[in-house]
Amino acid sequence: MKEIPQMTNNESQKSYRHWIIGILLLLIPFTVAVYAYWPQYYSFTTTGEIVPMEEIDVNGSVNFVYVQEGVTRNRYEKYSVGLRDSEAEFTKVDSSAEDDLSTMLDFEEDRRNETIHYAVDSASEVISSPIEQDRRDERLQQLIEETSNYYGDSIGLMLGIGLVEEAMQEDFSQDGTIVIAGTGTLEEDHTVGSVGAIRDKLRTAEAAGTDIFFVPKDKETFMYPGLSNVEEAELSSKELHLKLQLVPVATLEEAISYLRQLPNPYIRSVNQP
Structure with missing residues (x-):
């Protein structure tokens, strides 16, 4: 009969340490995964x-600006967004934020369609050339379809300017030598309404080499807490040392008048603050 070998104390301690090390090695990725993907x-x-x-089939030379908004559900998603843009701004919210965002996007789709409606009618009134109802409805539907990938109602002002350019065969960009962009809704009475994310829109426009940027002239009409669009734009322009020219406007007519009086050629150096 053979004798069963017995483990010494040293061997027993080594075996115990191996087990501990193995468990710890398994716990590390588990802990990291929990930390990264825990709902937050x-x-x-x-x-x-x-x-x-031109990308939405309007024969105009101006541009509208859109920014990215969303909700991250954990630290990993937040890190990924921050890695793509180190200046992304985050606000901690609760789990209902995803549903709130979905509701907001539905609401903003309705607002976008409404401001497109007003842009079509306002441009027609500015050029004193009303279009037939059937042509108007067809054009409106075409623009709604072309802009379906963009949410929010801040396209209104720039769309109105583009439609005036198209109808009057004007080119406010002076054959592409001026980059003109902006933001703001367009209301039924041709006034330019307030929008959100002004700072990020300015950063976007500056990065694209924009020369002239329209913002709502809303200091007296802004209805929300905090800075109005024009105040936020002026503050952001100083803080970010932007070279683009800020142009606050209250109506579509005011924006058109400003563009028509631009010197030709337009010299970007006049934009220096």
Whole structure:
């Protein structure tokens, strides 16, 4: 009969340490995964792009600006967004933020369609050339379809300018030598309404080499807490040392008048603060 070998104390301690090390090695990735993917919600805004009117089938030379907004559900998603844009701004929110964002996007789709409606009618009135109802409805539907990938109602002002350019065969960009962009709704009475994410829109426009940027002249009409659009734009322009020319406007007519009186050629150096 053979004798069963017995483990010495040293061997027993080594075996115990191996087990502990193995468990710890398994716990490390588990802990990291829990930390990275544990539910923790943040809303964010960051830069987007400027979009030429030609991309939505309008024969105009100006551009509208959109930014990116969303909700991250954990630290990993927040880190990924921050890695793409180190200046993305985050606000901690609760788990209902995703549903709130979905509701907001539905609301902003309705607002976008409304401001497109007003842009079409306002441009027609500015050029004193009303279009037939059937043509108007067809044009309106075409623009709604072309802009379906963009949310929010801040396209209104720039769309109105682009439609005036198209109808009057004007080119406010002076054959592409001036980059003109902006933001603001367009209301039924041709006034320019307030929008959000002004700072990120300015950063987006500056990065794209914009020369002239329209913002709502809303200091007296802003209805929300905090800075109006024009105040936020002026503050951001100073803080970010922007070279673009800020142009606050209250109506579509005011924007058109400003563009028509630009010197030709337009020299970007006049934009220096």
